[in-house]
Amino acid sequence: MRTEIYSWRVSTELKTALEREARRRKISLAKVLDMAAEEWLKKGGAGKDDDREQKRLHEAASKSFGVIKGGGPYLAENVRQVVQERLRRRYGR
Numbered sequence: 039m040r041t042e043i044y045s046w047r048v049s050t051e052l053k054t055a056l057e058r059e060a061r062r063r064k065i066s067l068a069k070v071l072d073m074a075a076e077e078w079l080k081k082g083g084a085g086k087d088d089d090r091e092q093k094r095l096h097e098a099a100s101k102s103f104g105v106i107k108g109g110g111p112y113l114a115e116n117v118r119q120v121v122q123e124r125l126r127r128r129y130g131r
Contacts, residue, residue: 040068 048056060067 056070057067060070063070
């Protein structure tokens with residue numbers, strides 16, 4: 039049972055082509071869209087590129103994990119100031 043609604047804008051040409059295909063197959067436009075989405079997901083969709091990008095971002099961010107140490111119990115409240123001060127000392131800005 040379908041319970042979710044999703045809408046988006048498409049070009050006139052794409053809409054016409056989708057409606058034509060639905061008529062040709064004697065199925066609803068919603069079914070054509072379901073089939074297209076399912077096929078795209080089976081082929082990997084955007085997942086492979088997304089996974090690579092997430093891995094790249096994680097590796098870049100991991101260089102900063104655990105870098106700020108000490109500073110007392112209120113460091114989280116003052117992290118912006120601590121980071122800015124460290125950058126000023128390191129780069130003279």
